[in-house]
Amino acid sequence: LSDLTGEKIDMSEIMVNIVNHIESYRDKWLIKGFDNIKFEWLSHAHNIGQEIVVTTPRQKIQGIFTGINSDGAMIIKLNSGLSIAITIGEIAMN
Numbered sequence: 001l002s003d004l005t006g007e008k009i010d011m012s013e014i015m016v017n018i019v020n021h022i023e024s025y026r027d028k029w030l031i032k033g034f035d036n037i038k039f040e041w042l043s044h045a046h047n048i049g050q051e052i053v054v055t056t057p058r059q060k061i062q063g064i065f066t067g068i069n070s071d072g073a074m075i076i077k078l079n080s081g082l083s084i085a086i087t088i089g090e091i092a093m094n
Contacts, residue, residue, distance in 0.1 A: 054089040
């Protein structure tokens with residue numbers, strides 16, 4: 001980060017900020033449930049409505065990224081019209 005910004009970076013300060021941010025979202029989840037976090041996440045998500053390819057440990061899946069479900073799994077709409085939930089995989093734009 002120092003090389004990119006040209007400034008001295010205090011890694012302990014960065015780590016404290018990351019931990020505080022994670023704890024903040026954990027607290028939101030425990031108090032308000034996942035839907036509040038899901039809504040915020042979707043407002044920042046890229047490529048919703050676009051075709052992507054997800055490589056899972058077992059297969060490649062191509063379809064339209066439509067969002068995430070209440071468990072946090074990615075929802076992909078296949079060409080057949082069926083929507084599936086994916087919990088692990090590497091994403092590539094088609």
